[in-house]
Amino acid sequence: MLTITRVRCILTAPAGIGLAVVKVETSDAGLYGLGCATFTQRLTAVKAAVEDYLDPLLRGRDPSHIEDIWQLCYQNSYWRNSPVLNNAISGVDQALWDILGKRAGLPVYQLLGGKSRPAAAVYRHADGRDPQEVLDNVLRLREAGIRYVRCQLGGYGGLAQPSTDAAPYNNVGVYGGVKGNMRSPAGALPGEYYDPDVYVLSVVRMFEYLRAQLGMDVPLLHDVHERLAPIEAARFVKQLEPFRLFFLEDPLPPEHIEWFARIRQHAAVPLAMGELFTHPLEWKPLITQQLIDFIRVHISTIGGITPARKLAALCEAFGVRTAWHGPGDISPVGHAANLHLDLHVPNFGIQEFSGFPDPLPEVFPGCPELRDGYLYVNEAPGLGVDIHEALAARYPIHGDMAQFSGGVVRWTQSRLPDGTLWRP
Numbered sequence: 001m002l003t004i005t006r007v008r009c010i011l012t013a014p015a016g017i018g019l020a021v022v023k024v025e026t027s028d029a030g031l032y033g034l035g036c037a038t039f040t041q042r043l044t045a046v047k048a049a050v051e052d053y054l055d056p057l058l059r060g061r062d063p064s065h066i067e068d069i070w071q072l073c074y075q076n077s078y079w080r081n082s083p084v085l086n087n088a089i090s091g092v093d094q095a096l097w098d099i100l101g102k103r104a105g106l107p108v109y110q111l112l113g114g115k116s117r118p119a120a121a122v123y124r125h126a127d128g129r130d131p132q133e134v135l136d137n138v139l140r141l142r143e144a145g146i147r148y149v150r151c152q153l154g155g156y157g158g159l160a161q162p163s164t165d166a167a168p169y170n171n172v173g174v175y176g177g178v179k180g181n182m183r184s185p186a187g188a189l190p191g192e193y194y195d196p197d198v199y200v201l202s203v204v205r206m207f208e209y210l211r212a213q214l215g216m217d218v219p220l221l222h223d224v225h226e227r228l229a230p231i232e233a234a235r236f237v238k239q240l241e242p243f244r245l246f247f248l249e250d251p252l253p254p255e256h257i258e259w260f261a262r263i264r265q266h267a268a269v270p271l272a273m274g275e276l277f278t279h280p281l282e283w284k285p286l287i288t289q290q291l292i293d294f295i296r297v298h299i300s301t302i303g304g305i306t307p308a309r310k311l312a313a314l315c316e317a318f319g320v321r322t323a324w325h326g327p328g329d330i331s332p333v334g335h336a337a338n339l340h341l342d343l344h345v346p347n348f349g350i351q352e353f354s355g356f357p358d359p360l361p362e363v364f365p366g367c368p369e370l371r372d373g374y375l376y377v378n379e380a381p382g383l384g385v386d387i388h389e390a391l392a393a394r395y396p397i398h399g400d401m402a403q404f405s406g407g408v409v410r411w412t413q414s415r416l417p418d419g420t421l422w423r424p
């Protein structure tokens, strides 16, 4: 009988963003599987969860018992549904699907039930400091064949003048043509400062400009990144309704999901939610009450392919489409896992995609390929992506993980103008 002989976690940052990849080795010397366990803000905790707990638990077990092993890993900690532990399980789970595919000589999408489409449509990000710069970036992406574009002023939140450690925010910023009028008090701590009013007003002006220049037939998206109080989010969604967004993402944090029912009553704007979800009770009411239109979970953070395909089936029953989280803090193995699900699930919506900057394709041979706005798998058995371990070792993760997340220092230390720590 084929058995699991070792489970380990490889940490690497080839493109500057820390990644965690789990390797499950078997009693067949040449046969192993890879899975993405990336939680870029807490990488070494994930590695410990994999190697201190899951490795001894899984040695000697049959790697084809994917469901049983998922349930075992999930329940073995007694307390469950957390990031870190779910990421660790995801790494194992994706690796077991990879092994099963390699043994069967089939890509993972075939094991799930085959293709519902030949490739997955992606959206990419256009950022800018002002509406014209955003427009230039939208047009550049459109020329490259990308049809769906997420538009942000200053990254996620229309940041007003960010502070530096030496000079905390105390200016009157003009952002995207909107003038902020708040000053920070003496003693305000360092961070990335933003003003919710400046954010809302500047993004509405951005979409007015983009629609005037592009017309209505270019699918545009936007991510609020949970930066608003609930009633501000409700007003913002109404203001965005005329701009015909493909979807609006994360208008509220998971703590305020009850507000979605109110938002829904006021504007017919497609809503995408769930990037931060880790617990089934976070998504269950939103899906079964049809309060969102796209589920946006980070597959590694909910525990891998096994729970994601069940979540997709739940969504299918309630008319919700998938839009798995796909930024740079997912390894190419994780992007492949997203894509195999995208190809199969009937209720696929769209796939976020951040590209594979060098040297990722060299460290991870077999990366999915983007052609004319669609992402394709390479059709190799399993997930189709390998890791060049010696090369990965040349790109160690950043030493100060509490400061460094998602490639941007202090991104998770956002503050309101009066110095209050707020959500990134």
Ligand SMILES: [Mg+2]
Binding pocket: 223, 225, 249, 250, 275
């Ligand atoms: Mg997001």
